[in-house]
Structure formats: C-alpha cells, structure tokens
Amino acid sequence: MKPVLTFFFDALKPESLEYMPFLNSFAYKRRMRSELGHSVTCHPSMYSGVHPNKHLQWFIWKYDPVGTPFKWARVFKYLGLFDNVGSRYFLHKYTRTFREENTAWFGVPWMVNLPLKYWPYFNVVEDRSWDEPGYLKHYPTAFDILRSHNVDFEVVGMKKGAGNEFTQIGQHKFTRIRPWTYFFLGSIDPFSHKYTQTGPETIERMHKLDQLVETKYKEYSQHVSDFDVFVFSDHGHIKVDKRVDIHRHFKQHGSNLYRFIHLIEANYARFWFRTDKERAIVEHILSTLESGFILTPEHLHRYNIEMPDNRYGDMILLLERGGVFTKTIWGFNRRQMSMHGYLPDYLDSDGLFLSQRTLIKGIHVELVDILPTLLNSLGLPTPNYVDGRVLWKPSTE
Numbered sequence: 321m322k323p324v325l326t327f328f329f330d331a332l333k334p335e336s337l338e339y340m341p342f343l344n345s346f347a348y349k350r351r352m353r354s355e356l357g358h359s360v361t362c363h364p365s366m367y368s369g370v371h372p373n374k375h376l377q378w379f380i381w382k383y384d385p386v387g388t389p390f391k392w393a394r395v396f397k398y399l400g401l402f403d404n405v406g407s408r409y410f411l412h413k414y415t416r417t418f419r420e421e422n423t424a425w426f427g428v429p430w431m432v433n434l435p436l437k438y439w440p441y442f443n444v445v446e447d448r449s450w451d452e453p454g455y456l457k458h459y460p461t462a463f464d465i466l467r468s469h470n471v472d473f474e475v476v477g478m479k480k481g482a483g484n485e486f487t488q489i490g491q492h493k494f495t496r497i498r499p500w501t502y503f504f505l506g507s508i509d510p511f512s513h514k515y516t517q518t519g520p521e522t523i524e525r526m527h528k529l530d531q532l533v534e535t536k537y538k539e540y541s542q543h544v545s546d547f548d549v550f551v552f553s554d555h556g557h558i559k560v561d562k563r564v565d566i567h568r569h570f571k572q573h574g575s576n577l578y579r580f581i582h583l584i585e586a587n588y589a590r591f592w593f594r595t596d597k598e599r600a601i602v603e604h605i606l607s608t609l610e611s612g613f614i615l616t617p618e619h620l621h622r623y624n625i626e627m628p629d630n631r632y633g634d635m636i637l638l639l640e641r642g643g644v645f646t647k648t649i650w651g652f653n654r655r656q657m658s659m660h661g662y663l664p665d666y667l668d669s670d671g672l673f674l675s676q677r678t679l680i681k682g683i684h685v686e687l688v689d690i691l692p693t694l695l696n697s698l699g700l701p702t703p704n705y706v707d708g709r710v711l712w713k714p715s716t717e
C-alpha cells in the first residue's frame with residue numbers, strides 16, 4: 321500500500337496544460353474520455369468504477385411522480401394564472417417542502433422555465449454529497465469502500481460555501497497524512513462557462529491553480545517519500561456558437577412546447593409522452609431542428625447509458641457541439657459562453673489524467689478507471705463488477 325495524493329479539476333482539457341507548467345511536467349499524460357452527460361453523470365462513474373447504465377445517474381432530474389418533493393404544486397394544474405418565473409422562485413424559496421435535508425451538490429434547485437403544473441412529475445436524483453455514505457443506491461463509492469476497509473481519507477475543497485480553492489486547499493495543513501488525500505478544484509468549470517476555456521480570465525485562473533497544486537504537492541512530499549500522485553478531470557469545454565430557442569421552434573410548427581411534459585437543460589431536451597399522438601408530434605417537430613439529434617438506442621449502447629425505464633425521458637434530444645438552449649430550467653442562458661455534455665467523441669469533450677507513475681499504453685483512459693487505479697495503489701482489490709481498469713503499468717511488463 322502506498323499513500324495516494326489526487327487532484328481533481330472540474331473541467332480541464334489536455335490542451336490547457338500549456339498554461340499550467342507544473343501539471344505539464346508530469347511524466348505520464350492521457351486524455352480522459354468523458355461520459356455522455358454533465359457532472360451528475362461523471363462523478364458517480366469516477367467514484368464507483370461503473371458506467372451510467374449500472375449506477376443509473378444521468379441527469380439532475382428524473383421522472384418520478386411518486387417520490388417528487390413537489391406534490392404541493394399539483395394545485396397549479398388549475399391555477400395557471402399565478403404561474404410565472406416570479407411565483408416559481410417565491411414558492412421554491414418559501415415552501416417548507418423544500419427544507420428537507422438534501423446535501424447533494426445541486427440540492428433541490430428550482431426550475432425557471434417550467435410551468436408549476438409539471439413540477440410534480442420530477443424528483444432530484446442525488447440526495448446527498450458524493451463522499452457521504454450510501455451516495456449511490458446500488459454500488460459503493462470509493463469513499464464507501466475505504467470506510468468499509470477502515471482506510472482513512474480526507475476530501476479537501478468540496479465543501480460548498482466554504483470558499484474557493486485558495487481558501488479551502490491553500491490553507492490545508494498536512495498534520496497527519498491519511499492513506500488517501502483528495503483535493504477537489506471546482507472553479508475552472510464556472511470560469512470556462514463564463515469566459516470560455518481559453519479566455520484570459522480562465523487562463524489566469526489555471527496559472528494560479530497550477531501554482532497551488534505545485535505548492536501542495538511539495539508540502540506533501542516533505543511528509544511522505546513514497547506515494548502515488550495523479551491529477552484528473554471529468555470533461556473539457558466547447559465554445560457556444562449557437563443559441564437555440566426551442567419554444568419558438570415549436571411555435572413555428574403550430575404547437576406549444578408547454579403542451580408536453582418536458583425538461584430543457586443546457587443542451588438537452590427531454591420529453592415524456594402521455595399518448596402516441598404526443599410522441600408523433602414531438603418527434604416530427606424535433607426532427608426538423610437542424611442543430612440537434614434524437615438519441616437512438618445505438619447512442620445509448622455506445623455510451624453505456626441504457627436505462628431500465630423512462631426516468632430520463634421517452635425521447636431525448638442533444639444539441640450538436642456548441643449549441644445551447646436559450647430558455648432552460650436553469651435560466652435563460654444569456655451568459656454561457658462555453659458548455660460541455662456533448663458527444664464524448666469530440667476531442668474538446670476530453671478531460672485529462674496525469675501521473676508520475678508509469679501508465680499502461682493508450683491514448684485515452686476513462687472515468688471508470690479512477691476507482692480501480694486508486695484502490696490498487698492502496699492495496700485493495702478491484703471489485704469484479706467494475707467496468708474500469710487499473711491504469712498503472714504492471715511491474716512485470
């Protein structure tokens with residue numbers, strides 16, 4: 321067993337290493353193939369070693385009329401008049417229903433551009449933070465596995481509201497070295513959304529974070545002589561070059577998006593159908609939207625996102641690279657300059673994996689490789705259901 325030091329970056333692509341001299345000095349570099357989805361898809365794959373078709377977490381919201389926290393909103397089926405962005409915000413903020421404990425990264429967000437009558441169809445997928453016990457219902461995470469083996473670890477930087485990396489990680493003291501130290505660096509993603517991944521503000525931030533990682537790495541090295549270190553990220557970023565008003569598109573086809581049970585996120589439009597007629601109408605309208613495509617069973621298979629039921633949609637449209645919807649459940653997307661969650665095949669969708677220890681051959685690694693690689697360093701076996709591989713080159717090779 322060796323102690324392991326890891327640094328996670330939310331959204332960092334290999335091309336950005338030119339702005340990060342310390343990270344760029346790592347001996348072994350690989351491209352990280354992302355999952356088809358956003359953070360809520362990537363993190364469970366990283367921590368459990370299995371793809372979304374096993375851990376079943378693909379989006380923040382799922383169709384769940386039974387478990388929904390929004391049962392109270394059923395009354396709005398008949399009170400359309402009171403339903404606007406202002407009243408939605410007010411109700412979300414002041415209704416007690418929402419005060420139940422949810423410690424997940426996104427908590428229970430409100431849905432800006434979704435009529436209240438549809439809220440009771442949906443529930444959040446995550447009810448707790450990634451590192452809390454039992455985060456996934458069917459698979460243990462790295463944190464669960466280490467806890468069950470009494471292997472100590474510490475997570476630094478993941479606390480919401482506790483300050484940025486320079487506060488949380490910068491002020492961290494290595495008083496006692498645990499078998500696993502996990503530094504979580506979350507700000508490149510919001511910077512990239514706001515300024516793009518190559519904007520001067522983002523590059524300046526990358527430069528500072530590179531120095532922060534170097535400082536922490538050197539401090540750690542003074543306490544431990546033999547350890548494994550790796551740096552990884554979950555996805556890249558793609559510049560927004562098209563804003564799609566799906567409401568207008570439905571109107572142009574003589575329909576209204578609000579007639580259908582749907583969720584519009586950054587670059588995904590998801591639909592649930594009550595009748596075959598609804599399906600036929602939506603399928604026809606979506607097929608005329610040039611900047612997107614409906615995910616087929618082949619897509620679901622290729623990207624390991626087949627689901628046991630329709631919780632994430634009866635029909636899911638993904639925009640082509642660079643496209644975002646203007647009116648989403650998150651807001652109006654006026655300021656998003658860059659986005660992710662497009663097909664993982666685009667090189668710009670790639671994250672990265674860096675290490676000082678020799679890696680197995682290949683250009684790409686996958687998010688599901690993180691768990692077995694970590695466990696291997698810590699002297700723990702890889703559970704046999706795991707989809708990922710140990711990335712260290714065997715010493716006998």
Ligand SMILES: [Zn+2]
Pocket residue numbers: 331509510513660
């Ligand atoms: Zn993001």
